[in-house]
Amino acid sequence: MPAALELARTAYEEHRWTVARDAFDVAQNEGQLPARDLELAATAALLLGLETDGVETLTRAHEEYLAANDIVGAVRCAAWLGIHLMNAGNRARGGGWLARAQRLVHGDAESEVAEGFLLIPVGLGSLYSGDVDGALRAFDQLATFAERFADRDIYCLAQLGRGQSRIMAGQVEDGMTLLDEAMVAVTAGEISPLPAGIIYCAVIGTCHLAYDLKRAHEWTAALDQWCAAQPDMIPFSAQCQAHRAALYRLHGAWSEAYSAALIAEERFGLGDRDAAYGAFYQKGEIERLRGEFDDAEASYRRAGETGFEPQPGLALLALARGHRDVALALIRGAVEGSDPGTRRRMLPALVTIELAAGHVELARAAADELRVVSSDSRMPMLNASASHANAAVLLEEGDALGALGEARRASALWRDLDLPFELAQCRALIARAHRMLEDEISAEVELQAARAMFAELGATPSVRELDALRRQRGDSPLTTREVEVLRLVASGLTNKAIAAELYLSEKTVARHLSNIFAKLDLTSRAAATAYAYRQRLV
Structure with a gap:
């Protein structure tokens, strides 16, 4: 075996991506690389953020597999090219590669294992469109294929998809168990680098979505170590920083959180596109909480350019600026029609904004929904x-x-x-x-x-x-809500009319009125009206 090729393979196994890529280049110059080595060289290039090089090399690997009549290898390369290009926003090229993979599968009677690769984009498409049942079917089929052909990469990706689908369906505990199983294989080094990075980042994001802070801590620390062992890796490293920023922010280390978000933004610029949303959203959250509202809006807008809504941050920003109607429209739009996991994450902000707008009954409905989903x-x-x-x-x-x-x-x-x-x-x-x-x-x-x-x-x-x-x-012993009720009493409205005006029940209005009488030592609506005029509340 040529020395350069031996070095390339060894460096690849040791996750020394720059050395591996350079050695593969030398080996390629010395003679034609086998398809498998071309596939490894492509992976090394993609992990270094060299997208054009990686795509071109993976295309050559696909062609070499075809020349060797290795349909499984050819389909695998075509499927990964399709997934990668679609994720990069190049839907036409990505769709073309997936169509080619599909044609190869149907044209080869012995390539049943290759069909599994095509279930990945099917499952992801269903998951991202909110078709939970469709996603579950696709990922369950994918797991069956992976088990039959002992493919650890595909099996762990299937477990990731199954876990995410169950969490979206509200089966949080079952879903998290499936994610833990996938992560055991990742941390044990049983699967390839690209699927490992995908699973790391997806699991941590899902932990935040499911309010599972303990798991988010554990897997973020593991991802941090994994990235630190591969300092020249671009993909996933920025996502790691975005996850760190989220944890730092939650724990009150806002300066450290902002620094991590800036690093994520920088590494996003180097090629880790999947980090864009997290980097900009976390920046926006910190800027909003600090009162840097213009900067926060710019960060949220950048996050929104990724195709994901920057919510509930943007709605809470509108509320902080005093734009209650805008805040209501944003948060209600984010909640309406969302999957259970996303809806659960939006409910606290919905309660806050509905209360700020004076819609106590609607806030009660949202709080009750949150209480039900948290009860078990x-x-x-x-x-x-x-x-x-x-x-x-x-x-x-x-x-x-x-x-x-x-x-x-x-x-x-x-x-x-x-x-x-x-x-x-x-x-x-x-x-x-x-x-x-x-x-x-x-x-x-x-x-x-x-x-x-x-x-x-x-x-x-x-x-x-x-x-x-x-x-x-x-100024007054009355609460803000009690002052509102008193003003409407002084305007001559009945309890029923006040309830309709403030989106309250008549029972709640009666309780507020009872509190007002007790605090002001009054016994009638007429006396309350006189008090309101003396205090210039109306």
């Missing part, structure tokens, strides 16, 4: 989100004691998860509940604690909101 979940982050959302709605419904209990449950979970921004938001909710219960001492303690946490994070808009809330203490 062992994922603390989902449980915390559900309790937090329910507390916010209970507070607007006038049930301060109920809100206090739910907020305390949520804050304990946020603390255990080490998510400081969410914990600070929850403590602000607790403060509002104490104030509604006329416990100003406890309210002030919670407000000071929440403000300190927001200030340490650099969450400038949240600090301003709390300062405004603290200034309200001496």
Whole structure:
């Protein structure tokens, strides 16, 4: 065996991609490479971000397999070319390669194993279009093919697709078990580099979608080590940084999160296209939370250019700017018709925005839906989100004691998860509940604690909101919602009319009115109306 070819194969096995590619080039100059070596050389080029070189070399490998009458090898190369080109946005060329692979399969009676490769794009197409049943069928068939022909790469990709499909269908625990099985093979080094990277990044993204922060931590650390062992690899390295940015942001290390997002953006520019959404979305999230609204909008727009909606971040940005109608349209559009996993991720923001718009009944429906999906979940982050959302709605419904209990449950979970921004938001909710219960001492303690946490994070808009809330203490004993009800009472509206105006139930309006009478020591609607005029509320 020529020395260059031996070096190339050894370097490939050791994941030294630059050395492998250069050695394959030397070996190619010394004589025609076999199809398998051309396929390896193409993989090395693609992992270095050399797309044109990788595609051309994989095309030559396909042709060599055909010349050797190796239909399985030819179909494998054609299928990967199709998947890669379609993922890069070149749908015409990608579709052409997949059509060629399909023709080869149908033209060869002994190429049953090759049919498995064509189920990958079929399953992905169903998954991304929201056809969960179709995706499950395709990936179940793919797993059967892989088991029959002992193909570890295809089997693990099938397990990935099966897991994602089940999670989208709401079968979260079963889906995560399938993803764990795929990851065991990846971390054990049992599969090829390209499928390994695909599975790493897809699993971590799915963990975030499913609120499984523990798994997201574990697999992000594994991906980090995998990428660090291959410093010249471009694909997947940027996605690793985007996943790191998400975790840093959640844990309050916003400077580190922003740095990781910038690295992801840089490496995206070098060829890791799949990192674009994560890089720009995480930048947008940090900029929004810091109050850098123009920068956040630009980052969200860049994320949206990838074809994925930058939600709920863009909707929450509109709310932060005071554009409630825009925020409502964005978040409702994102929730409507979405798969269960995406819908679950949007529900907390939907609750927040509906409440800000005064639609308490609609916020109650969203909070109840979140509570149902979390009821049998062992994922603390989902449980915390559900309790937090329910507390916010209970507070607007006038049930301060109920809100206090739910907020305390949520804050304990946020603390255990080490998510400081969410914990600070929850403590602000607790403060509002104490104030509604006329416990100003406890309210002030919670407000000071929440403000300190927001200030340490650099969450400038949240600090301003709390300062405004603290200034309200001496103005009126009434909550914002109670002031709204009082104004409408003073305008002569009945409880039924007020309920329709504020999207509340008549029972909730009656509770607010009872609280108003008690706080102001009043006994009639006429006296409440007189108070409203004295305080210039109408």
